[in-house]
Amino acid sequence: MTSRAHGMTARASSEGRAVARTQTLLQGENGIGTVRRTTLPGGLRVVTETLPSVRSATFGIWAHVGSRDETPSLNGATHYLEHLLFKGTERRSALDISAAVDAVGGEMNAFTAKEYTCYYARVLDTDLPLAIDVVCDMLTGSLIRPDDVEAERGVILEEIAMTEDDPGDVVHDLFAHTMFGDTPLGRPVLGTVETVEGLSADRIARFYREHYDPTHLIVAAAGNIDHDDVVRRVAEAFESAGALSASSAEPVGPRSGSLGIRTAGAVALDDRSTEQAHIVLGMPGIPRTDDRRWAMGVLNTALGGGMSSRLFQEVREKRGLAYSVYSFTSGFADCGLFGVYAGCRPGQVHDVLEICRDELDRVARNGLTDEELRRAVGQLAGSTVLGLEDTGALMNRIGKGELCWGDQLSVDDMLGRIAAVTPDDVRELARDVLGRQPSLSVIGPLKDKQAARLHDAVS
Numbered sequence: 001m002t003s004r005a006h007g008m009t010a011r012a013s014s015e016g017r018a019v020a021r022t023q024t025l026l027q028g029e030n031g032i033g034t035v036r037r038t039t040l041p042g043g044l045r046v047v048t049e050t051l052p053s054v055r056s057a058t059f060g061i062w063a064h065v066g067s068r069d070e071t072p073s074l075n076g077a078t079h080y081l082e083h084l085l086f087k088g089t090e091r092r093s094a095l096d097i098s099a100a101v102d103a104v105g106g107e108m109n110a111f112t113a114k115e116y117t118c119y120y121a122r123v124l125d126t127d128l129p130l131a132i133d134v135v136c137d138m139l140t141g142s143l144i145r146p147d148d149v150e151a152e153r154g155v156i157l158e159e160i161a162m163t164e165d166d167p168g169d170v171v172h173d174l175f176a177h178t179m180f181g182d183t184p185l186g187r188p189v190l191g192t193v194e195t196v197e198g199l200s201a202d203r204i205a206r207f208y209r210e211h212y213d214p215t216h217l218i219v220a221a222a223g224n225i226d227h228d229d230v231v232r233r234v235a236e237a238f239e240s241a242g243a244l245s246a247s248s249a250e251p252v253g254p255r256s257g258s259l260g261i262r263t264a265g266a267v268a269l270d271d272r273s274t275e276q277a278h279i280v281l282g283m284p285g286i287p288r289t290d291d292r293r294w295a296m297g298v299l300n301t302a303l304g305g306g307m308s309s310r311l312f313q314e315v316r317e318k319r320g321l322a323y324s325v326y327s328f329t330s331g332f333a334d335c336g337l338f339g340v341y342a343g344c345r346p347g348q349v350h351d352v353l354e355i356c357r358d359e360l361d362r363v364a365r366n367g368l369t370d371e372e373l374r375r376a377v378g379q380l381a382g383s384t385v386l387g388l389e390d391t392g393a394l395m396n397r398i399g400k401g402e403l404c405w406g407d408q409l410s411v412d413d414m415l416g417r418i419a420a421v422t423p424d425d426v427r428e429l430a431r432d433v434l435g436r437q438p439s440l441s442v443i444g445p446l447k448d449k450q451a452a453r454l455h456d457a458v459s
Contacts, residue, residue, distance in 0.1 A: 018042070018248040020231070025408045035398055035408050036227045043215035043249040044238060046231050047398045047408075049222040051391065057128040057223030058395040059230075060120030061139050062403050064218070064252050065211035067191075068114045068184040068332075073198060076191015077207045079112040080149075080156060080199055085119065086110070087148040089141035092134070094148075100134050108134070112189055115255055115332060116403055122392050125224035129233060132221075136237035139217070144208060149201040157197075160190050167278045167443040168324070168343055170270070175280040175441040178268040179261055179337060214244055215252050220399030223391035254289075254406045257334035264437035265458045269451055270444075277346045277444030281356055281457065282339025283436040286429075288331030288404060294417045295425040296329055296338075296433075302368050302376035302426075303327045303359070304340060310359050310372070311340060319355070321348050333404075338433055346444050353457040357438070364434035367427030381418050385411060 018041035026035040031050055038046045067078050087094045101108040106123035108131075119139060121131035163169055173188045180186030190196075221230050238244035261284040286292055304311040304327025315325045325342040340360070344352045368376070387393055388411060401408045409417075440458050 018246055020235075022227075022231075026410050033410070034227075035410075037402070038227070038231045039251060040214070040231070040235055040238075040244060042238075042245040042247055043213075043251045044217055044219065044234070044244060045251050045402060046219040046221075046227075046234050047402050048220070048225055048227045048230055049394050049398050050225060050227065051222065051394070052224055054224050054391060055125055056122060056391050057125045057131070057221060057225050058120060058122040058391040059128060059131040059135055059221045060118050060219070060395045060399055061135055062218040062220060062399045063117040063119075063139075063212055064216040064255070064403060065117055066113050066115040067187060067189045069211065070184055070187070072182070072187075073195065074203065074207065075187045075195040076156070076189075077199055077204055078117055078211075079190055080152070080196065081144075081204055081208055082110045082112045082117055082119070083152045083156060084144050084148060084204065085138045085142045087145070087152065088143055089137050090143065091137055091141065097134060097138060100130060104130060106131065114185055114189060116400075118396075118399065120392070120395060128221070128223075128225060128230075132230065132233045133237060136234060137241070139212065140238060140241035140243040142208065144201055144205045146201040149199075149204060153196060153199075156190065157193060160193060160196065163190060167270075167272060167274050167276075168341075171278040171280050171341070171441055171443045174268055174270055174443065175282060175339060175439075176337070178266050178439050178441045179263045179282070179284070181263070185259070185332065185335075214238065215249050218251075218399055218402050220395050220402065222394035222398060254404055255333040259332075259334045260284075261335050261337075263439050265455075266439040267454045267458060268439075268441045269446065269454060270442070271451075272443055272445060274444050275345075276343045277349045277442060277446065279342045279344070279349060279352060279356075280339050280441045281353060281360075281438050282337055283433065283438045285329050285336030285338035285433055286331065287334050287336050289333065290331075290336075292425070292429050293331060295421045295429045297380050297418065298373065298376045298421045299363075299368070299426050299430055299433075300327050300329050300338070301380045302372045303363060305376070306379055308375060308379075310363070311342075311356060314355050314359060315342060315352060319351075321352050321355070325352075325356075346446055346450070349442065349444070349446065349450060350453055350457070353440070353454075357457055360434045360438070363430045365431075367423055367430055370423065373421075373423055373426060377418055377421060381415050384414055384418065 022038040028034040104127040108121040110119040177186045322342045322344040330337040
């Protein structure tokens with residue numbers, strides 16, 4: 001059991017300088033599951049969750065920057081920079097960085113999204129000091145040498161090529177472009193061949209300096225850890241790199257905006273010689289800050305979140321028209337997407353689209369049955385808890401919670417909000433979201449008559 005708490009402590013300064021502020025966000029029973037936040041001078045936040053019963057720890061640093069922050073000519077710079085931070089610092093070569101974590105059996109990686117970037121290492125609890133030192137060194141001391149930029153350019157171009165070979169992945173990028181157009185949210189996180197080839201070391205280094213100051217960073221750690229020890233080690237690492245000032249700068253808060261999606265009835269077809277046609281049919285969803293996100297989770301689960309979902313049963317089990325079919329949601333700071341994906345033989349595209357559209361329309365009119373609601377609530381609750389069974393997932397939860405919402409929810413809080421979803425909540429949300437005119441993105445070898453009929457699916 002975890003309860004909410006709001007105790008605040010601070011280290012006083014007789015000289016009037018900024019001081020560290022520590023707050024207990026969630027109070028766990030006997031300290032288990034306690035979440036604390038310390039804001040250091042200079043605006044760097046450190047959030048931890050303590051689990052004394054495990055023998056591992058995951059340490060991560062979240063940067064408040066994603067591909068959404070790129071201009072057209074900088075598309076791909078955030079992801080490029082993610083690669084470059086592994087290439088070496090004044091203290092470590094690229095081999096030193098990877099060998100340090102490999103030598104203790106740990107794992108280290110990073111990921112870039114449209115609105116944030118995260119670097120992390122998962123190690124034994126006794127090796128947490130090493131993980132802190134290595135990851136902090138990477139974030140504060142990257143050299144971004146021209147030679148490394150050129151070497152990594154080839155790696156990223158290969159990554160783009162690899163992604164292009166997976167149409168089931170590319171169709172989601174195509175759908176984002178269909179909905180958002182040539183805007184930051186509509187462009188691929190990896191960038192394009194043209195933009196990656198045009199990025200110079202100077203431009204990437206400038207981007208690094210603009211977006212990786214302490215006010216834009218959140219340190220998150222979970223596992224068998226001591227909060228004060230993590231804070232001390234992080235502060236020492238940033239101070240030794242000259243990256244932490246004694247100023248009273250405030251951290252950057254959760255991202256906000258006012259972007260609205262007005263796309264309706266758009267159709268995009270990428271004619272490729274593939275064995276399957278890959279389809280995404282969808283419409284504007286809701287922002288991640290919308291209180292209806294719990295109802296959206298239940299609705300998404302019932303529609304296409306598992307083997308008992310409507311779409312899986314209707315498209316795959318009853319008719320055998322697709323191997324993979326599911327629904328998904330994407331929530332951003334000020335907007336969102338809801339979509340249905342299916343992969344099928346090209347000659348069955350219109351049958352699949354007709355079934356998907358019929359199910360979306362039916363749920364928009366009538367909502368879910370009581371049995372579907374009960375099953376979806378149970379499935380979502382169970383998957384939520386099971387998905388938090390390792391320290392990496394816990395680090396993600398508290399880091400993303402701080403960055404996206406500026407707050408933390410306990411597991412009990414989340415389960416309570418899922419359980420509180422009512423049939424009326426889902427019905428109203430379904431009417432609002434699923435009742436909108438959809439748009440469509442397709443990758444595959446469709447013949448002229450098939451392509452001409454795609455607009456029927458969104459009319």
